[in-house]
């Protein structure tokens with residue numbers, strides 16, 4: 001935040017009138033400061049208001065969702081050996097109508113690809129059950145519902161009947177990406193009714209559950225919940241594989257449905273609060289990716 005204040009002062013003084021020179025940007029600062037400064041100039045965003053702009057309830061969830069993609073990418077790069085796997089974040093192509101891939105992982109020896117969709121847990125969804133169990137939900141739905149024209153287009157592209165697609169117009173199919181990645185953090189966020197700001201909150205009992213789930217009793221609970229990243233194969237989340245019937249009224253085949261539910265549950269059970277299938281912890285990623293690619 002110090003850096004933002006410093007940049008705001010520069011802005012108010014009008015001291016950066018040569019946008020390309022960068023001469024008045026602190027040369028000791030990190031590159032991100034200059035990038036932010038240049039971006040705000042390019043898109044006419046008053047940098048002195050950047051914090052308030054990000055805090056807007058219309059803006060913050062989008063930025064947190066995008067930020068989560070970077071957190072997952074960083075974690076995968078730390079977890080997977082770089083000589084064998086590469087992790088990238090392809091730029092989205094809004095014009096193509098194709099689902100943009102959040103993360104692309106390439107197994108370098110075989111050049112085979114894995115696509116990952118990053119989805120935050122559903123706000124405030126963490127629950128402690130009876131005995132040794134807990135659960136949360138992952139919010140796994142399209143940000144833009146498919147309209148009737150898009151249904152016709154996607155029906156041809158995906159080879160799925162139009163009536164099935166229109167019955168699940170805000171759902172992903174099990175073939176649009178290979179894995180879903182999520183974390184526990186957002187399941188502990190709430191909205192302040194007065195200020196409309198998001199805030200993280202967990203009761204003492206919930207904090208203990210977080211520590212048990214992540215098997216980490218040393219860091220701050222918020223940090224633990226944020227760093228507890230888990231994944232599932234997209235196909236394993238569908239009613240066809242999970243055996244949990246589709247809840248869409250117009251779904252023609254509720255038990256053989258191949259759409260991902262909007263809010264799939266992640267469950268933690270038994271004395272050690274172990275994460276339950278089909279979800280698994282990010283630490284298992286190399287074995288799971290190898291299995292997926294039949295390596």
Ligand SMILES: [Zn+2]
Pocket residue numbers: 168246247248251252253254257258259
């Ligand atoms: Zn269905």
